[in-house]
Amino acid sequence: MKNPRLQRMLVTSASSLLAVFVALCICAVILLITGKDPIEAYRTLFGAAGETKVLQGALNRATPLMISAAAVAIGFKMNLFNIGVEGQMRVALLATAVAGAAVDLPAPLHILFCLVVAMASGAIWAGIAGWLKVKRGVNEVISTIMLNFVALSLVAWAFDSFFRAESTTGSLLVKTKELPTSAWFPDIVDRRLNGMFFVAILVLVLFYVLVWKTKFGFQLRASGANAGASRVTGVNPKRMVMISMLLSGALAGLVGMRALLGDVHAYQNNLAEQQGFNGIAVALLGRNHPLGIFISALLFGYLGEASGRLQLIDIPKEITTIMTGIIVLAVVIINEAVKRWDDRRIQHKAALALESAAVPA
Amino acid sequence: MKFFKSLTTGQRTIALSLGFMLVLSIVRLFTNADDITSSGTLSSTLRVATPILLAGLAGVWAERVGIVNIGIEGMMIVGTWFGAYGAWKWGSWAGIALAIFAGSLVGLLHALATVRFNVNHVVSGIAINILAAGATEYLSIIFFKGQKGGGESQSPAGKGGYGEFDMPFLSGGRIGSWRSPDILGWLEKKHDLPLLPDLAGVLRGLVSDIYVPTIVAIALVPITAYILWRTRFGLRVRSSGESPQAGESLGVSINRLRYQAMAISGGLAAFGGAYLSCVFTSTYRQGQTGGQGYIGLATTIFGNWTPFGVFRGAILFGFPSALKFRDEKNVPALLLVIAVILVALGIVSAMKNKQILTMGLFIGSAISAATYFLVDDVPQEFVAATPYIVTILVLAGAQQQLRPPAYAGIPYRAGENH
Numbered sequence: 141m142k143n144p145r146l147q148r149m150l151v152t153s154a155s156s157l158l159a160v161f162v163a164l165c166i167c168a169v170i171l172l173i174t175g176k177d178p179i180e181a182y183r184t185l186f187g188a189a190g191e192t193k194v195l196q197g198a199l200n201r202a203t204p205l206m207i208s209a210a211a212v213a214i215g216f217k218m219n220l221f222n223i224g225v226e227g228q229m230r231v232a233l234l235a236t237a238v239a240g241a242a243v244d245l246p247a248p249l250h251i252l253f254c255l256v257v258a259m260a261s262g263a264i265w266a267g268i269a270g271w272l273k274v275k276r277g278v279n280e281v282i283s284t285i286m287l288n289f290v291a292l293s294l295v296a297w298a299f300d301s302f303f304r305a306e307s308t309t310g311s312l313l314v315k316t317k318e319l320p321t322s323a324w325f326p327d328i329v330d331r332r333l334n335g336m337f338f339v340a341i342l343v344l345v346l347f348y349v350l351v352w353k354t355k356f357g358f359q360l361r362a363s364g365a366n367a368g369a370s371r372v373t374g375v376n377p378k379r380m381v382m383i384s385m386l387l388s389g390a391l392a393g394l395v396g397m398r399a400l401l402g403d404v405h406a407y408q409n410n411l412a413e414q415q416g417f418n419g420i421a422v423a424l425l426g427r428n429h430p431l432g433i434f435i436s437a438l439l440f441g442y443l444g445e446a447s448g449r450l451q452l453i454d455i456p457k458e459i460t461t462i463m464t465g466i467i468v469l470a471v472v473i474i475n476e477a478v479k480r481w482d483d484r485r486i487q488h489k490a491a492l493a494l495e496s497a498a499v500p501a
Numbered sequence: 502m503k504f505f506k507s508l509t510t511g512q513r514t515i516a517l518s519l520g521f522m523l524v525l526s527i528v529r530l531f532t533n534a535d536d537i538t539s540s541g542t543l544s545s546t547l548r549v550a551t552p553i554l555l556a557g558l559a560g561v562w563a564e565r566v567g568i569v570n571i572g573i574e575g576m577m578i579v580g581t582w583f584g585a586y587g588a589w590k591w592g593s594w595a596g597i598a599l600a601i602f603a604g605s606l607v608g609l610l611h612a613l614a615t616v617r618f619n620v621n622h623v624v625s626g627i628a629i630n631i632l633a634a635g636a637t638e639y640l641s642i643i644f645f646k647g648q649k650g651g652g653e654s655q656s657p658a659g660k661g662g663y664g665e666f667d668m669p670f671l672s673g674g675r676i677g678s679w680r681s682p683d684i685l686g687w688l689e690k691k692h693d694l695p696l697l698p699d700l701a702g703v704l705r706g707l708v709s710d711i712y713v714p715t716i717v718a719i720a721l722v723p724i725t726a727y728i729l730w731r732t733r734f735g736l737r738v739r740s741s742g743e744s745p746q747a748g749e750s751l752g753v754s755i756n757r758l759r760y761q762a763m764a765i766s767g768g769l770a771a772f773g774g775a776y777l778s779c780v781f782t783s784t785y786r787q788g789q790t791g792g793q794g795y796i797g798l799a800t801t802i803f804g805n806w807t808p809f810g811v812f813r814g815a816i817l818f819g820f821p822s823a824l825k826f827r828d829e830k831n832v833p834a835l836l837l838v839i840a841v842i843l844v845a846l847g848i849v850s851a852m853k854n855k856q857i858l859t860m861g862l863f864i865g866s867a868i869s870a871a872t873y874f875l876v877d878d879v880p881q882e883f884v885a886a887t888p889y890i891v892t893i894l895v896l897a898g899a900q901q902q903l904r905p906p907a908y909a910g911i912p913y914r915a916g917e918n919h
Contacts, residue, residue, distance in 0.1 A: 174643050221623055276897040281571070281623050282802065283896065285795055286889040293886035301880070420627055456642040461635025468628040473618040 152427050155478040159471035167463050176455050184453055188446045196332040202441030203398045206340040206433055208419025210347045211391035213428035217351055218384040219364040224269055224284030225392040226416030227291030228262040232393030233400055234295045235261035237407035238303055241317040250322040254401055258393035266389020274378045315406040325401035334402030344430040360384060392416060421468045524841045526699040534834035536827055538699035540689055543706020545826055550819030551718045555773030556797020557811035558725055559766040564806055566762035567742035568615050569910040571626025573770045574794025575633030576607045580774020582637040585785030588659025593779055596659055600775035601768040608767020612760045622910050654787035659779050668708035714780050725808040738762050742906030745913045756915055799892040806905055818888040825884050832879045840870040
């Protein structure tokens with residue numbers, strides 16, 4: 141326990157666990173007040189954990205969450221708040237659905253092509269916010285919120301006016317032209333777990349290597365922690381803002397690909413809805429660390445998958461949305477409190493060390 | 502130019518609005534889109550703009566005290582639900598009161614997180630939005646499902662109305678049982694004249710068919726301005742947003758102020774939500790706010806963090822939607838209006854020797870005019886996206902003119918940073 145890095149890691153994971161526990165307690169109170177039995181609710185909710193089907197579904201739901209959380213986290217590392225993952229994802233979804241259906245390539249290349257298109261279009265949309273920040277000094281929180289709505293309208297309009305295809309199956313749901321099978325991302329478990337799961341893992345690994353093991357990552361973190369100081373060492377903060385925004389947008393472009401390439405195979409309204417937005421909660425709970433993101437994404441994926449069970453015992457599944465909100469609030473509050481406590485602990489230790497060093501002299 | 506600068510702010514506003522009316526009038530005569538200045542359009546603009554206005558005022562209160570409020574949307578959602586619940590149980594005004602109360606509590610929650618626990622303001626706002634959406638959906642299933650007229654995502658209809666108001670003499674309101682003449686209405690029908698019917702239409706829109714809650718909301722604009730700029734409490738609120746250390750050093754309890762202002766902010770946002778679920782319609786529906794809280798946030802910025810600026814922004818952002826509600830055919834005429842305004846701005850910037858800006862404005866104007874002649878109808882999505890695009894353009898182009906509270910969003914703890 142002497143290792144300070146290990147200590148810090150233990151402290152952070154303990155505080156995240158505490159946040160989840162607090163959220164569970166508050167939700168139990170809400171359930172009690174509204175006349176539901178919390179013990180029965182949680183037994184149903186977490187009792188499903190033993191079933192393979194539910195676990196596969198949870199992993200499948202965790203896939204886009206991991207990627208969108210990584211997209212948010214890479215911004216956070218640079219002190220940027222990219223709330224625009226949802227909009228960037230939406231732009232990328234339509235662009236990829238259209239471009240992917242227009243070309244004819246052998247299977248692995250076709251998928252690769254789609255992924256590249258998704259990343260490029262997501263990066264372009266995020267690049268607008270990056271450009272506004274670098275060139276015009278516009279706060280990225282505001283610009284990405286506004287761009288989310290612009291993206292929503294723009295994509296809805298473009299889809300409605302140019303890209304809707306006549307339905308062949310007589311289904312009422314309007315879609316774009318279906319992607320050829322060569323662009324379908326294969327399932328690991330048929331219709332339950334899509335192969336994009338491995339892409340998400342790969343994204344998290346690359347995220348770790350890039351941010352913690354490369355010179356660029358060091359500059360990114362340094363620039364985020366103290367832009368002025370790192371500028372003195374020759375890191376151009378504007379360049380870092382632009383690059384991290386583009387990277388974040390490129391990842392955001394991948395968020396919807398499990399739904400597009402692995403499930404529906406065409407663009408439709410509401411496809412992958414909220415998946416970009418939910419990444420913010422996952423990134424906050426996971427403390428912007430790949431391992432934390434992985435675990436949090438699994439938790440949220442599981443909650444989403446198992447929440448349907450609650451309805452069987454007449455409890456609205458929306459309690460899990462409330463839980464998500466409370467987790468986000470609790471995790472940041474507890475982090476702040478723990479950080480203060482930790483700072484004091486370190487200060488205290490340093491003071492003691494100074495005293496004992498001063499006595500012999 | 503010199504003449505314009507010699508005018509007072511009030512005179513400038515009047516001159517600019519007269520100029521704007523003239524543009525509208527010319528476009529109306531040219532396109533026969535009579536509805537763009539009709540009293541009906543103006544009164545529906547007010548209805549559409551009221552929730553945006555209230556959300557924008559919520560943003561002003563929050564940011565002036567130094568707290569960034571992304572949670573306005575969530576506070577509005579809470580307002581829609583509790584407004585509908587109150588109206589269903591006890592009647593219309595009780596609904597609005599309940600909504601304001603619930604919204605204040607949410608505002609206090611945001612203050613608790615940001616002031617007491619020093620949480621990042623944006624994170625806390627996002628959490629509130631998630632919480633509000635989840636909580637209202639949950640509560641709907643518990644309270645509205647299975648009730649007459651209600652359902653999983655919809656409330657039963659509220660009881661009682663709010664009363665509408667017509668001004669006597671100007672728009673044919675009643676005094677006792679005697680119906681006064683409708684002077685503006687008569688003038689408005691003289692469509693062949695320039696300017697006069699437009700002015701009459703706009704004025705009549707402002708004084709006819711107005712719901713009482715709209716009047717309350719509009720009255721809150723000068724009230725907010727008065728409190729923030731003419732009272733001791735307001736001065737302290739603003740000091741908290743500009744330089745909390747300075748306020749603190751003079752003995753002002755910044756933290757208490759922030760709680761108070763956030764309660765007001767939450768109440769205003771929830772009032773805006775309740776307007777949607779009680780006044781504009783009579784039921785709560787899931788997703789009813791549809792991002793209007795964010796439009797409110799946009800008007801806060803567009804209005805330069807002032808109540809009157811927010812009012813202007815709300816009218817501007819509400820106008821295209823209102824026009825769309827009444828008759829889609831009128832929306833393209835707005836393109837011509839935009840074109841004319843861009844030309845005017847271009848001439849002004851040419852006089853200031855800003856070549857690139859001038860060129861951009863003229864090109865924009867040409868595109869806008871060309872679009873008018875080429876397309877028959879403006880897609881709904883463009884109308885919906887306008888407030889957001891305008892806000893981005895204002896932020897990108899007029900940053901120098903914007904003056905946000907200096908300390909909004911910056912972590913502050915009482916007793917530190919001295």
